[in-house]
Amino acid sequence: MVALGGGHGLYASLSALRAVTSELTAIVTVADDGGSSGRLRRELGVLPPGDLRMALAALCGDDEWGSTWSEVVQHRFRSEGELHGHAVGNLLIVALWELLGDPVKGLEWVGRLLGAHGRVLPMASVPLDIVAEVEVDGRVSTVRGQVACALTPGRVQSISLVPENPPARPEAVEAIMEADWVIFGPGSWFTSVLPHLMVPELARALHDTKARRLVTLNLAPQPGETDDFSPQQHLDVLRQHAPDLPIDVVLADAQIVDDRGALDKAAAAMGARLVMSDVAAQDGSPRHDPRRLASVLDEIFLQKR
Numbered sequence: 001m002v003a004l005g006g007g008h009g010l011y012a013s014l015s016a017l018r019a020v021t022s023e024l025t026a027i028v029t030v031a032d033d034g035g036s037s038g039r040l041r042r043e044l045g046v047l048p049p050g051d052l053r054m055a056l057a058a059l060c061g062d063d064e065w066g067s068t069w070s071e072v073v074q075h076r077f078r079s080e081g082e083l084h085g086h087a088v089g090n091l092l093i094v095a096l097w098e099l100l101g102d103p104v105k106g107l108e109w110v111g112r113l114l115g116a117h118g119r120v121l122p123m124a125s126v127p128l129d130i131v132a133e134v135e136v137d138g139r140v141s142t143v144r145g146q147v148a149c150a151l152t153p154g155r156v157q158s159i160s161l162v163p164e165n166p167p168a169r170p171e172a173v174e175a176i177m178e179a180d181w182v183i184f185g186p187g188s189w190f191t192s193v194l195p196h197l198m199v200p201e202l203a204r205a206l207h208d209t210k211a212r213r214l215v216t217l218n219l220a221p222q223p224g225e226t227d228d229f230s231p232q233q234h235l236d237v238l239r240q241h242a243p244d245l246p247i248d249v250v251l252a253d254a255q256i257v258d259d260r261g262a263l264d265k266a267a268a269a270m271g272a273r274l275v276m277s278d279v280a281a282q283d284g285s286p287r288h289d290p291r292r293l294a295s296v297l298d299e300i301f302l303q304k305r
Contacts, residue, residue, distance in 0.1 A: 001017055001020070001021045001023060001024050001025070001179065001180065001181050001182075001183065002024075002025045002026075002027060002175050002176055002179040002181070002182045002183070002211070003017055003024070003025070003026050003027070003182075003183045004026075004027050004123075004182065004183065004184050004185075004193065004196045005026075005028070005029065005184070005185060005186070005187040005192045005193055006028050006029035006032070006051035006054075006055075006187060006188070006191070006192035007051055007054060007187055007188060007192050008054070008187070008287075009185060009186040009187020009188060009192055009193070009218070010026060010028065010051065010054070010055055010058070010187055010192065011054050011055065011057070011058040012058075012186060012287065012288040012290065012293070013183060013185070013186065013187075013216060013288075013293075014026055014055055014058035014059055014118070015058050015290040015293075016288065016290045016291075016293035016294040016297060017118075017183070017294070017297065018058070018059055018117040018118060019290065019291070019294040020294050020297055020298045020301065021301075022117060022118075023118075024059070024117065024118030024119075025118060025119050025120075025121060025175040025179075026055040026058075026059070026118065026119070026120045026121065027121050027122075027123050027172045027175065027176070027196065027202075028051045028052050028055050028120060028121065028122055028123060029051055029123055029128075029191070029192050029195050029196070030047045030048055030051070030052075030122045030123060030124050030126075030127055030128055031048070031127070031128040031129060031130045031146045031161070031191065031195060032048035032050050032051055032146050032147075033048065033129065033145045033146050033147055034145075034146065034147035035050065035085060036050060036076070036085050036086045036087050036090045037049055037050035037051070037090060038147070039085075039086070040086075040090060040091075040094055041127055044094060044098075045127075046094055046097055046103075046127070047097075047103055047122050047126075047127050048127060049089070049090040049093040049094055050087065050090055051192075052093060052107060052120055052122060053073055053074070053087060053089035053090055053093060054074075055120045056073065056089070056107070056110055056111055056114055056116055056120050057070045057073050057074050057089065057114075059111070059114070059116035059117045059118045059120070060114050060115065060116060060117075061115050061117060063115075065115055066114065066115050069113065069114045069115070070114070072088055072089070073087070073088055073089025073092065073110075073114065074087060074088075074089060075087065075088045075089075076088075089110070092110060093106060093107065093110055096109050096110060103122055103125075103169075104121060104122075104169065104171055107119070107120050107121070107122075121169055121171050121172045121175065122169055122172070123168065123169065123172055123195070123196055123199055123202060124166045124167060124168055124169065124199055125166070125167045125168070125169055126163065126166055126167065128161050128162065128163070128166055128195065129144055129145055129146075129161065129162040130144070130145065130146050130149050130159055130160075130161060130162075130190070130191055130195060131143070131144045131159065131160045131161070131162055132144075132148075132149040132152065132156045132157075132158070132159050132190060133156070133157040133158045133159075134149075134152045134154040134155065134156055134157065135154050135155045135157055136152075136153060136154035136155075137154075140157065141154070144162070146191045149190060149191050149225065150188060150191055150222075150225055152225070155227060156190045156225055156226070158240070158241065159190050159191075159194055159195065159198065159241070160198060161195060161198045161199070165199075165200050166199055167201070168199045168200075168201035168202045168205075172202060173201050173202060173205045176202065176205040176206060176209050176211065177205050177208070177209050179209060179211040180211055180212070180301075181211055181212050181213075181214060181301060182206065182209065182211045182212070182213050182214070183213075183214050183215075183216060183297075184196075184213070184214070184215045184216070184238070184247075185215055185216045185217060185218065186216045186217065186218045186219070186288060187218070188222055188225055189218070189222070189225060189226050189229075189234055189237060189238075190225050190226070190237075191225065193238070194237070194238065194241050197241050197242045197245070198241075203242065203245075206242075206245060207242075207244065207245060212248040212249070213245070213246065213247045213248050213249075214247070214248060214249040214250075214251060214297075214300065215235070215238065215247055215249070215250045215251065215272070216251045216288075216293075217231050217234055217235075217250065217251065217252045217253070217256075218231075218234065218286075219253055219256055219280050219286040219287070219288065220256070220286035230258070230259070230262070230263075231252050231256060231257055231263050231266075232259070232262045232263045232265070232266035235250065235263075235266040235267060235269075235270060236266060238270075239266075239269065239270055245270070246270065246271045246272075247267070247270040247271060247272040248271070248272055248273070249272055249273060249274075249275055249300055250263075250266075250267040250270075250272045250273070250274050250275070251275050251276075251277070251279070251296065251297075251300070252274065252275070252276050253276070253277070253278060253279050253280050253288075254276040254277060254278055255278065255280060256280075257276060260274075260276075275296070275300060275305050277292075277296045277305075278292060279292045279293045279296055280292075
C-alpha cells in the first residue's frame with residue numbers, strides 16, 4: 001500500500017492502513033513553510049520535516065514503546081526563547097539528515113527508533129513552494145506558500161509548484177510502481193493531495209502503475225482552501241489537475257453526501273465506483289475514525305465492498 005498526502009489527513013489514513021497491512025509506504029508533501037518546519041527550512045535549507053514527522057508518528061505501534069515515542073516526536077517546546085514551537089521530532093529528523101547526508105536514510109533511522117509499521121518518503125528531493133491561483137470577489141490573483149494557500153480568503157482555482165518540474169525521490173517512484181493500491185487523501189486538497197500530481201516523475205508513475213487507485217474524501221470543506229466544496233467538487237478538481245488519471249474507488253462518508261447521484265457521476269467520470277460508509281469519528285468532529293476506516297478499507301482491498 002502507498003498513501004499520498006501530508007499533515008493530519010495522511011496521519012488519519014496511515015493510522016487506519018497500518019491496521020490493514022504491514023507493507024505500507026507514505027509519500028509525503030514537502031512544501032510546508034510555516035511553524036517549526038518553515039523555520040528549519042529557511043535556516044538550514046532542508047526539506048520541511050513536519051509532515052514527515054507526523055507520518056512517522058502515525059505509524060508507531062500501540063504498545064508502550066510506540067505510544068511513548070509517538071508522543072515524544074510530536075512534543076513541542078514551550079518557552080520564551082528560540083526553541084518555542086519546535087517539535088522534538090523535527091529536530092531529530094534534521095539532525096539525522098545532517099549526520100547522514102541522505103533524507104531517506106535519516107527517515108529510516110527515525111522509523112527504526114520509533115518501531116514504525118511502514119516507511120515514510122518525501123515526494124521530492126528539494127523543498128517546494130505551492131503557488132495557487134485564487135479567486136476573490138470575481139478577481140483572480142496569485143498567492144505563494146502553503147500557509148498562504150491554506151489561509152487565503154478566496155477560492156483556490158488551481159495550483160502549481162516552484163521549482164517547476166521538481167525531481168521526485170526515486171524511492172517514491174519505485175514504491176508507486178510496485179504497489180497494489182495507491183491511496184489519495186484525506187487531507188488538505190490543494191496543499192497535501194494534489195501536489196503529488198505536479199511532480200512529473202510521480203505523476204507518470206501514478207498513471208503507469210498497475211496498482212489500483214483509491215480516493216478517500218474529506219469529511220468537511222477546509223476553510224480557505226475548499227470553502228463550500230461539495231464531495232463531487234473535490235473529485236472535479238482532482239480530475240482538472242490530472243484529467244487522464246484513472247481512479248478505481250472513491251470512498252465517502254455516508255453522512256456528508258447530500259447528492260448521491262452527483263457524486264456517483266463524478267466518480268464514474270474518473271472510472272471509479274463509489275463506496276459509502278460511516279467512517280467519521282463518533283464524537284461529531286470532522287475526523288476519520290481509524291478503526292472504522294480500517295474496516296472499510298480492508299473490505300475494499302479484499303473486494304468485499
